[in-house]
Amino acid sequence: MQTNLSEAAQALERAEEAESILRACVHCGFCNATCPTYQLLGNELDGPRGRIYLIKQMLEGQPVTEKTQLHLDRCLSCRNCETTCPSGVRYHSLLDIGRAEVERRTTRPLSDRLLRAGLRHAVSRPKTFATLLGAGRAVRGLLPESLRDKIPAQAPAASPRPRARHARRVLMLEGCVQPSLAPNTNGAASRVLDRLGISVTPAPQAGCCGANEYHLNAQDAGLNRARRNIDAWWPAIEAGAEAIVISASGCGAFVKEYGDLLRFDQAYADKARRVSALARDLVEVITAEPLEALAPVASKRIAFHCPCTLQHAQRLGGAVEGVLTRLGFDLTSVANSHLCCGSAGTYSLTQPEIAKQLRDNKLDALEAGKPDAIVTANVGCQSHLNSAGRTHITHWIELVDSLLNPELEKN
Structure with missing residues (x-):
């Protein structure tokens, strides 16, 4: 595509x-x-090609x-288009550049600014989010339906984690909303890794x-949070941690980009590249281990929702399915498994109508094979799909944990 950037655009840090x-x-x-949004809305400007034209014009x-602003906001950042693109267009990076420039050159309505500011400050702080979630549970019946559905009626339980006892050590990202919405996920990951001879360094x-x-x-x-995480992990990295394990695929996709996003930061560029090189989705670690030797053969029929951040951003489609198949689970076929469920971080709150359509379409596909259980690999997808109040969905590692440690499932 021929381009002729304006003088102002040429001065941007990421102009080239x-x-x-x-x-x-x-x-x-x-x-x-x-x-997904083009399929739903049928508007050229709600597809990647149209959005690229809008960014080019700007x-x-x-x-x-x-x-x-509207059409860029409607993008899910699912990166399905990148998987499809024969030219290797790095659409998500262009979208980040375009959205930042739109934000600089326009003023959002007050209600929109307040919503986004609230999401930035509440979701990114685990203690704040936990407090607000607890308050939301207390008044859940009084909340609007769109918000009430997002709040689980009960706090999920988390089983104990094993102490660090193995020579092999990894770090683990706890995340922001996962400790409150799905506290057993990282616990289950820690227990499975422990059975495989790998300990998690807090x-x-x-x-x-x-x-x-x-x-x-x-x-x-967002980049300042990346720097704080790098600082928090660095002593353990220097001490020989072999990986940074991340059970939420959305977080994993972002951590793997630290090296690229901080490449202009002289103080952090080298460390960021090292962190990104060590970042592993949980399934990447599990896949390399003799997991099936530790577990009985499973008998459940399972539907797996592969998050966009796993299959399109990290290019790990089929990896979780491979682990579950190795353990004997029978995986159902899921129609349109490449399409987003509508979670997309905070998208389900900023674009609720589109997100709900995508959620219901995804659940129809997942439930069509009449599985005994549905699992996923990202807390955002898990929470969003569960907001429909249909088949309950958990993280796939909890399924594996219950197979390895059946006594926990009984408690």
């Missing part, structure tokens, strides 16, 4: 990157065939309108990965 991405696009439109000096100072703020256009705040 934006121009390179724009020039890689050949207008083919294959991306629209797999874009960077070439044309006015930024509310329409520009790093309590590492919290939110930064993706929430970054993708709500508070990009500097």
